[in-house]
Amino acid sequence: xxxxxxxxxLSVAAVAVFALSACGGGGGSTDEAATGGNTDAVIVVDGSxxxxxxxxxxxxxxxxxAVLDLIFAGLVSxxxxxxxxxxxxxSIETEDAQNYTITLKEGMTFTNGxxxxxxxxxxxxxxxxxxxxxxxxxxxxxxxxxxxxxxAEGSTVTEMSGLKVVDDxxxxxxxxxxxxxxxxxxxYSAFYPLPADALKDPKAFGENPVGxxxxxxxxxxxxxxxxxxxxxxxxxxxxxxxxxxGGITFKIYQNDTTAYQDLISDNLDVLKTIPTSDIKNFKNxxxxxxxxxxxxxxxxxxxxxxxxxxxxxxxxxxxxxxxxAINRDEITEVIFNGGREPAKEFTAPVLPGxxxxxxxxxxxxxxxEKAKELWAEAEKLEPYDASEPLTIGYNxxxxxxxxxxxxxxxxxxxxxxxxxxxxxxxxxxxxxTEATEQTLTGAIRSGWQAxxxxxxxxxxxxxxxxxxxxxxxxxxxxxxxxxxxGLAAESVEEGNKAMNEAQETLLEDLPAIPLWYxxxxxGWSNNVDNVExxxxxxxxxxxxxxx
Amino acid sequence: xxxxxxxxxxxxxPVFLGATLLVYFLVFSLPGDATAxxxxxxxxxxxxxxxxxxxxxxxxxFWIQYLLYLKGVLTFDLGTNFSGRPIAVIIAxxxxxxxxxxxxxxxxxxxxxxxxxxxxxxxxGKLFDSTVLVLSLxxxxxxxxxxxxxxxxxxxVKLGWTxxxxxxxxxxxxxxxxxxxLGLVSFAYVLRLTRTSILxxxxxxxxxxxxxxxxxxxxxxxxxxxxxxMIPVVTFLGADLGTLxxxxxxxxxxxxVNGVGLTLYRAVLNGDGPTVVSIVTFLIxxxxxxxxxxxLLYAWxxxxxxxx
Numbered sequence: 048x049x050x051x052x053x054x055x056x057l058s059v060a061a062v063a064v065f066a067l068s069a070c071g072g073g074g075g076s077t078d079e080a081a082t083g084g085n086t087d088a089v090i091v092v093d094g095s096x097x098x099x100x101x102x103x104x105x106x107x108x109x110x111x112x113a114v115l116d117l118i119f120a121g122l123v124s125x126x127x128x129x130x131x132x133x134x135x136x137x138s139i140e141t142e143d144a145q146n147y148t149i150t151l152k153e154g155m156t157f158t159n160g161x162x163x164x165x166x167x168x169x170x171x172x173x174x175x176x177x178x179x180x181x182x183x184x185x186x187x188x189x190x191x192x193x194x195x196x197x198x199a200e201g202s203t204v205t206e207m208s209g210l211k212v213v214d215d216x217x218x219x220x221x222x223x224x225x226x227x228x229x230x231x232x233x234x235y236s237a238f239y240p241l242p243a244d245a246l247k248d249p250k251a252f253g254e255n256p257v258g259x260x261x262x263x264x265x266x267x268x269x270x271x272x273x274x275x276x277x278x279x280x281x282x283x284x285x286x287x288x289x290x291x292x293g294g295i296t297f298k299i300y301q302n303d304t305t306a307y308q309d310l311i312s313d314n315l316d317v318l319k320t321i322p323t324s325d326i327k328n329f330k331n332x333x334x335x336x337x338x339x340x341x342x343x344x345x346x347x348x349x350x351x352x353x354x355x356x357x358x359x360x361x362x363x364x365x366x367x368x369x370x371x372a373i374n375r376d377e378i379t380e381v382i383f384n385g386g387r388e389p390a391k392e393f394t395a396p397v398l399p400g401x402x403x404x405x406x407x408x409x410x411x412x413x414x415x416e417k418a419k420e421l422w423a424e425a426e427k428l429e430p431y432d433a434s435e436p437l438t439i440g441y442n443x444x445x446x447x448x449x450x451x452x453x454x455x456x457x458x459x460x461x462x463x464x465x466x467x468x469x470x471x472x473x474x475x476x477x478x479x480t481e482a483t484e485q486t487l488t489g490a491i492r493s494g495w496q497a498x499x500x501x502x503x504x505x506x507x508x509x510x511x512x513x514x515x516x517x518x519x520x521x522x523x524x525x526x527x528x529x530x531x532x533g534l535a536a537e538s539v540e541e542g543n544k545a546m547n548e549a550q551e552t553l554l555e556d557l558p559a560i561p562l563w564y565x566x567x568x569x570g571w572s573n574n575v576d577n578v579e580x581x582x583x584x585x586x587x588x589x590x591x592x593x594x
Numbered sequence: 595x596x597x598x599x600x601x602x603x604x605x606x607x608p609v610f611l612g613a614t615l616l617v618y619f620l621v622f623s624l625p626g627d628a629t630a631x632x633x634x635x636x637x638x639x640x641x642x643x644x645x646x647x648x649x650x651x652x653x654x655x656f657w658i659q660y661l662l663y664l665k666g667v668l669t670f671d672l673g674t675n676f677s678g679r680p681i682a683v684i685i686a687x688x689x690x691x692x693x694x695x696x697x698x699x700x701x702x703x704x705x706x707x708x709x710x711x712x713x714x715x716x717x718x719g720k721l722f723d724s725t726v727l728v729l730s731l732x733x734x735x736x737x738x739x740x741x742x743x744x745x746x747x748x749x750x751v752k753l754g755w756t757x758x759x760x761x762x763x764x765x766x767x768x769x770x771x772x773x774x775x776l777g778l779v780s781f782a783y784v785l786r787l788t789r790t791s792i793l794x795x796x797x798x799x800x801x802x803x804x805x806x807x808x809x810x811x812x813x814x815x816x817x818x819x820x821x822x823x824m825i826p827v828v829t830f831l832g833a834d835l836g837t838l839x840x841x842x843x844x845x846x847x848x849x850x851v852n853g854v855g856l857t858l859y860r861a862v863l864n865g866d867g868p869t870v871v872s873i874v875t876f877l878i879x880x881x882x883x884x885x886x887x888x889x890l891l892y893a894w895x896x897x898x899x900x901x902x
Binding site: 097098099100107108178179181182183185186198199200201202250253271272273274275299300301302304305306308309311312314444472473474475476477478479480481483484493494495508515516 | 624625626627628630631632633634635636637638639640641642644645646649676677678679684687688743746747750751754757758759761762846847848849850852856857860863864865
């Protein structure tokens with residue numbers, strides 16, 4: 048991002064001006080807040096402009112997602128640790144992990160007074176899947192029987208055959224194959240219910256959405272585009288996310304650096320991402336008002352198999368060499384000031400089922416000698432074509448990727464002595480287009496953030512043959528089989544075991560090189576208390592109280 | 595005069611056509627598929643991509659896309675951006691804020707630039723003159739984002755005189771700091787232009803005549819020296835209004851002002867052609883009108899200039 052580097056210059060200038068005099072951020076107020084705090088306070092938090100109308104199935108980015116998660120409640124929800132708990136669902140039952148019967152709790156309503164019924168879910172899901180509605184998150188319904196017909200290009204089918212309403216409070220779901228982790232997904236925003244009126248004019252609904260969650264829009268037009276979104280507690284809400292404050296206002300920022308200035312002057316209550324330029328001093332500035340909390344996200348670099356040098360047996364050795372040539376510990380320490388954790392596998396540590404010492408995880412450890420050996424071995428099999436040196440692609444418009452890519456490139460260069468460079472793409476879409484069309488000329492950085500707390504979410508959509516985000520164009524029967532077994536397992540625990548077996552194949556093949564896990568670095572103002580971050584790196588907004 | 599003005603207005607038509615065509619072509623040539631920006635990191639299914647391409651005419655060749663856009667403009671329909679919001683509404687939302695910001699910056703740079711330049715010019719070589727010259731050089735040399743962040747930190751965070759960022763209402767008092775930052779560099783130019791121009795005119799024959807006639811010093815300075823020195827300054831200010839409107843991207847970013855500059859920046863990143871073209875064309879028209887205004891001001895400042 049173009050502003051982040053600037054504020055580093057600022058810090059230097061500011062230090063010069065103040066010559067290290069009282070740079071303590073806001074004046075720390077010392078009065079003891081009563082435990083519990085002020086539950087009427089309106090909390091101002093940072094947000095970004097939702098890219099689409101606020102319809103659950105057409106929102107696929109964090110700005111809109113954060114708002115949807117507060118104004119809607121799904122069948123299940125996730126607690127701070129990512130544990131699944133029933134929310135609107137009374138029960139989700141299955142015997143074969145393929146056919147589910149879902150019963151809803153009594154007396155749930157939307158904020159317009161409509162009851163939450165089985166059709167609220169079934170209609171919303173059908174709407175999300177049907178091709179003619181072009182919903183960005185349509186693929187979330189792919190497991191449901193009949194999805195293929197409804198979502199095919201030009202299809203006029205508007206209902207998935209796997210969804211059946213039994214009565215007001217009950218519906219059944221048939222999947223096209225057994226998937227034991229399917230109920231875990233139901234807390235993701237794409238699966239939220241919609242009131243009956245919503246689908247008559249989705250666009251208008253998306254401007255002023257009506258949900259069943261802990262919060263609701265403060266008034267018609269509470270979404271002032273590119274400025275703020277004002278939410279107030281929904282008095283009728285009953286559930287685990289009961290609001291402990293008088294409302295949440297998302298103030299929309301164009302860049303984190305600016306938001307940080309507002310935070311340290313107490314004009315913003317919670318900032319969920321400390322800008323890169325302030326990572327070195329935010330703990331100093333904020334003291335006890337800062338937090339570092341690991342969440343379900345990681346950073347990898349995908350190395351496509353269609354690149355020369357990186358396919359076949361020699362390619363596999365080279366991938367391992369490349370991975371061992373990256374000094375993850377040093378980069379996370381120096382570049383991120385400890386704000387990332389070196390990766391041990393392909394998912395993330397906060398997820399249920401995570402194991403950090405899977406066989407093959409030594410391939411992700413810095414080992415320059417072994418790296419050189421492996422590279423030499425690959426040379427014997429097939430000499431490296433130096434006319435196509437490796438590049439590491441990254442988008443330069445959002446996020447500060449340049450710094451770590453450069454560090455990574457140097458680490459590899461120093462170890463293997465090969466030519467390797469960073470390759471900035473001006474925009475995110477440019478990089479994505481090449482990845483989708485399989486015309487990349489080098490490796491590309493790729494970040495993944497969990498939609499729902501499950502190992503499969505980090506494996507299936509990225510490494511399964513033909514999967515939507517399979518940038519490496521990886522295909523391995525053994526992996527696909529293990530993945531399928533994991534899905535068909537009778538319990539989530541057994542499923543996770545199989546998923547981790549599938550990961551052993553990945554650790555050997557390295558279709559992508561895992562780098563590190565994300566850690567949320569955030570802070571809050573002198574005006575609020577009880578700020579905690581959840582498993583997905585988003586603050587638990589409902590629990591925040593005023594002072 | 596009327597003829598002159600209407601001729602200038604007619605000239606706007608080819609300017610409009612040329613500008614839209616050129617900008618549309620530039621956005622069209624940007625690498626990357628616009629649907630990739632809409633779909634984000636996860637991507638969409640092929641069926642969704644096809645539907646999106648159809649919705650925004652992205653599957654049509656360049657000429658058809660451009661003509662469809664032009665047709666929309668002529669029927670007063672600018673279309674929607676990639677979030678599905680009408681572009682006309684977006685412009686109506688952000689334009690007043692940016693206009694307010696630009697005009698405030700312009701007033702700041704005009705008043706302070708001319709007054710300081712006048713004093714410096716009249717006291718050539720004195721302490722005030724030298725100080726102002728050095729300071730303006732520093733302001734010109736330091737990039738605007740450094741000035742912006744520094745002033746935000748000092749005035750907004752450390753001293754707390756104002757909020758570090760601008761709220762959605764963008765009140766005049768909130769905009770003072772961003773307007774000063776935005777106008778700072780131009781202020782230095784206005785100051786130097788005025789100073790140079792004054793220095794030239796102080797020695798002019800008609801000034802000596804006016805003084806010899808026994809006119810008061812004040813009248814000589816204001817009516818004879820200053821007014822005649824204004825032509826280059828007014829030219830600069832006129833051109834600057836257009837620059838301030840579109841070029842406030844950095845300042846708007848620092849102070850989180852929801853204005854034209856940032857909207858344009860986001861649209862460029864997303865490859866949102868219709869939005870970019872609409873905003874740029876709008877800015878070009880403003881630029882042309884500001885220049886027309888400047889040309890008309892010439893005649894008022896210097897009676898020797900006439901339009902027919």
